[in-house]
Amino acid sequence: MAGYLVVAAVVGAGVLLFVAAMTARRLLAPRAPWAAKLTTYESGVDPVGVGWAQTKVRYFVFSFLYVIFAVDAIYLFPWATVLRSADLGRASLVEMGIFIGVIVLGLAHAARRGLLRWV
Amino acid sequence: MSPWLEAVVRAVAVLAAFLSLPLLVGQTEHKVMAHMQGRLGPMYAGGFHGWAQLVADGVKFVQKEDVVPARADRGVFRLAPAVALIPYLVALSVIPLSPTVVGATLDASVVLVLAVIGVGIIGTLMAGWASANKYSLLGGMRAAAQLVSYELPMVLAVASVALAAGTLSIVGIAEAWSPWWLLWQAPGAFVFLVAALAELQRPPFDMPVADSEIVFGPYTEYSGLRFAFFLLAEYAGIVVMSLLFAVLFLGGWAGPFESWLGWLWTLLKGFAVAVVMIWMRVSWPRMREDQLQRLAWVWLVPIALLQLALTAVGVVMTS
Numbered sequence: 001m002a003g004y005l006v007v008a009a010v011v012g013a014g015v016l017l018f019v020a021a022m023t024a025r026r027l028l029a030p031r032a033p034w035a036a037k038l039t040t041y042e043s044g045v046d047p048v049g050v051g052w053a054q055t056k057v058r059y060f061v062f063s064f065l066y067v068i069f070a071v072d073a074i075y076l077f078p079w080a081t082v083l084r085s086a087d088l089g090r091a092s093l094v095e096m097g098i099f100i101g102v103i104v105l106g107l108a109h110a111a112r113r114g115l116l117r118w119v
Numbered sequence: 120m121s122p123w124l125e126a127v128v129r130a131v132a133v134l135a136a137f138l139s140l141p142l143l144v145g146q147t148e149h150k151v152m153a154h155m156q157g158r159l160g161p162m163y164a165g166g167f168h169g170w171a172q173l174v175a176d177g178v179k180f181v182q183k184e185d186v187v188p189a190r191a192d193r194g195v196f197r198l199a200p201a202v203a204l205i206p207y208l209v210a211l212s213v214i215p216l217s218p219t220v221v222g223a224t225l226d227a228s229v230v231l232v233l234a235v236i237g238v239g240i241i242g243t244l245m246a247g248w249a250s251a252n253k254y255s256l257l258g259g260m261r262a263a264a265q266l267v268s269y270e271l272p273m274v275l276a277v278a279s280v281a282l283a284a285g286t287l288s289i290v291g292i293a294e295a296w297s298p299w300w301l302l303w304q305a306p307g308a309f310v311f312l313v314a315a316l317a318e319l320q321r322p323p324f325d326m327p328v329a330d331s332e333i334v335f336g337p338y339t340e341y342s343g344l345r346f347a348f349f350l351l352a353e354y355a356g357i358v359v360m361s362l363l364f365a366v367l368f369l370g371g372w373a374g375p376f377e378s379w380l381g382w383l384w385t386l387l388k389g390f391a392v393a394v395v396m397i398w399m400r401v402s403w404p405r406m407r408e409d410q411l412q413r414l415a416w417v418w419l420v421p422i423a424l425l426q427l428a429l430t431a432v433g434v435v436m437t438s
Binding site for chain 2: 089
């Protein structure tokens with residue numbers, strides 16, 4: 001647990017760094033806001049509409065694939081610690097091979113259907 | 120020493136490393152890029168070859184006005200730099216320079232490092248969304264696309280070395296390292312390096328901040344110290360990724376007199392990896408968004424999975 005105490009202290013140090021730096025900025029930096037300065041930057045012309053526009057998220061298929069593989073990757077880490085044991089090693093290798101094989105089949109299917117192409 | 124006091128001392132040491140190593144990498148980048156492009160780079164600040172340029176930049180940034188656009192989502196906009204920066208500090212705290220020179224010793228440190236590095240990208244997404252700027256939004260979307268594609272090969276490459284060592288502790292992985300991993304884990308190392316560049320949004324994977332297309336992507340609206348914090352996060356990211364590569368794939372402190380010079384070998388190996396990252400920035404053009412996605416899913420993920428198979432079969436054969 002001592003290790004996690006240090007990690008918590010490091011997070012605290014990071015927050016402190018940010019707060020201290022922002023305090024220093026508040027003391028040193030000028031503040032002179034006016035309407036033109038606070039306008040959204042749009043290459044020098046007046047902004048058209050709002051910035052939060054509707055966009056087509058073209059990579060949502062990649063996100064689905066990512067979620068599937070990310071869950072798969074979580075299973076890999078506990079497997080790493082048991083692969084050397086005499087009774088689990090070989091059996092777990094075969095099981096993991098089948099598990100990843102099924103997922104790779106899915107990836108190959110997605111690729112063949114043209115889903116890995118950016119439309 | 121009481122555990123509380125020790126934790127504070129260690130956190131201060133990690134903070135000192137976090138504030139000095141990125142400056143070293145930044146100055147190296149100035150100089151290496153300049154010489155590769157046949158120019159001098161900074162020469163005046165501090166006298167000797169402009170060594171104090173980045174310190175001067177920092178002093179300048181603190182004195183700049185911090186502009187928050189009227190349209191922006193103020194709270195998220197102001198918080199984003201901290202969310203981008205602090206994860207790399209936490210990641211640095213568990214990366215060992217030698218078995219004794221390490222901020223925090225954990226059993227599953229490799230999992231913690233991957234988890235917190237993933238959090239850092241959220242800072243970029245927050246910046247992209249909260250700016251209420253079209254360039255920022257596009258850049259944020261590109262950053263998200265890059266994250267979902269490159270996080271995976273990186274995790275798989277790290278899982279491969281964890282498998283080869285049979286432990287989830289970074290110190291344990293580096294201690295299990297032997298020179299023949301350079302061959303055995305070579306595909307994984309290649310995948311890790313490419314994915315690390317993409318995670319850091321460094322050229323040739325700098326689509327999210329492509330200056331000729333979307334100004335500076337998610338950071339377009341930032342100014343002053345908050346902008347400087349995003350830059351610091353990028354260089355801290357280079358330090359974290361380079362040291363991680365050195366420890367996981369190059370044996371970290373393995374070298375002559377490693378009992379008392381080990382920390383130096385880790386730093387030197389990490390520094391060499393950082394120079395390679397700078398070199399790639401100078402020598403390669405930016406990739407297109409679709410090429411970037413294709414590279415990840417058609418090449419890196421299959422290579423990383425093959426590497427996993429190679430590692431697993433190797434471990435079972437030899438044990």
